[in-house]
Amino acid sequence: MIYTCTITPSIDYTVYLPEFHAGELNRSKEVYYYPGGKGINVSRVLKGLGESSIALGFAGGFTGKYITDFLEQEGIRTDFIHTPEITRINVKIKANEESELNGPGPVITPEQQEALLVKMKTFAEGDWFILAGSLPSSINRSFYLEIANVCKQKNVHFVLDTSGPALKNLIPAKPFLIKPNQQELGELFDTEVTTIAEAVQLANQLVEEGVKHVIVSMGGEGAILATKDHAFVAKAPQGTVVNTVGSGDSLVSGFIASYINNGDPVQAFRYGVASGSATAFQTDLCKKEDVMKLFTSVQIIPFQE
Ligand SMILES: Nc1ncnc2c1ncn2[C@@H]1O[C@H](COP(=O)(O)OP(=O)(O)OP(=O)(O)O)[C@@H](O)[C@H]1O
Numbered sequence: 001m002i003y004t005c006t007i008t009p010s011i012d013y014t015v016y017l018p019e020f021h022a023g024e025l026n027r028s029k030e031v032y033y034y035p036g037g038k039g040i041n042v043s044r045v046l047k048g049l050g051e052s053s054i055a056l057g058f059a060g061g062f063t064g065k066y067i068t069d070f071l072e073q074e075g076i077r078t079d080f081i082h083t084p085e086i087t088r089i090n091v092k093i094k095a096n097e098e099s100e101l102n103g104p105g106p107v108i109t110p111e112q113q114e115a116l117l118v119k120m121k122t123f124a125e126g127d128w129f130i131l132a133g134s135l136p137s138s139i140n141r142s143f144y145l146e147i148a149n150v151c152k153q154k155n156v157h158f159v160l161d162t163s164g165p166a167l168k169n170l171i172p173a174k175p176f177l178i179k180p181n182q183q184e185l186g187e188l189f190d191t192e193v194t195t196i197a198e199a200v201q202l203a204n205q206l207v208e209e210g211v212k213h214v215i216v217s218m219g220g221e222g223a224i225l226a227t228k229d230h231a232f233v234a235k236a237p238q239g240t241v242v243n244t245v246g247s248g249d250s251l252v253s254g255f256i257a258s259y260i261n262n263g264d265p266v267q268a269f270r271y272g273v274a275s276g277s278a279t280a281f282q283t284d285l286c287k288k289e290d291v292m293k294l295f296t297s298v299q300i301i302p303f304q305e
Pocket residue numbers: 180181182217218219220221222223236237238239241244245246247248249250251272273274275276277278280
């Protein structure tokens with residue numbers, strides 16, 4: 001079974017308008033209310049790619065109920081721990097440029113943290129656990145290490161898509177896959193990543209530290225994949241960008257959906273990049289038919305200095 005875990009879910013209130021003027025009243029004729037948060041996006045994309053998952057994490061209030069109902073209507077199983085706080089609403093403005101306004105995550109009590117660990121006790125060998133999205137610093141870092149430890153003890157594939165200190169602290173847990181974007185990779189090493197060669201060099205360092213697969217997503221440029229055996233560069237397909245929110249999550253989902261069926265990281269990488277771009281080219285997250293249309297146009301080449 002694949003479990004996704006979103007500690008800080010959201011409703012993504014996405015507003016389209018031709019131009020956005022800060023400091024003025026802006027009116028939009030096209031808005032969407034999608035369940036969001038990186039793990040939840042992964043569950044939704046997996047479903048669209050024909051794979052089932054169970055969405056774990058913390059949700060509360062009317063917004064938490066909206067998310068739960070939405071996912072269940074899409075046929076996605078949920079097992080959220082309820083918070084007294086309402087789940088945040090993140091605002092995404094799609095105008096001449098993309099702007100985002102994300103709220104803070106909830107306070108998670110020690111009892112609620114324990115409740116998540118109890119759910120993890122039922123995991124079986126070979127399962128997948130995808131911890132994705134921001135990890136509030138109000139939660140002690142030892143909790144995240146404990147989560148990673150449960151995965152290790154149970155031989156569960158641990159996939160991590162987060163950023164900042166939480167990402168840094170969990171590298172020693174040797175995840176199966178991490179997917180920083182270019183900026184997040186730079187933050188991890190306290191530098192700025194401007195070229196593919198720099199991204200590959202830093203990704204290789206993470207592989208040396210024990211991460212099995214490092215994918216660095218680079219928006220419209222594509223992505224790179226580093227493993228202990230090789231490094232590949234993928235060029236993203238061309239298309240009209242509509243909404244890139246969730247494209248990184250789609251890359252992760254596509255990689256996993258393919259890998260669990262063929263165990264081939266390069267094929268999985270191609271499918272992942274096609275999934276990321278398929279999402280970038282539409283308002284909602286991608287489905288299998290969108291990905292298949294782009295799959296063959298993703299160019300993958302071995303990295304050369
Ligand atoms: N402008 C674009 N054109 C084509 N493909 C894109 C574009 N932007 C993103 N993608 C696709 O989506 C993948 C992930 O994009 P990106 O690097 O923006 O992820 P991210 O920053 O993690 O996104 P998010 O946090 O919103 O999910 C890219 O590797 C690429 O395949």
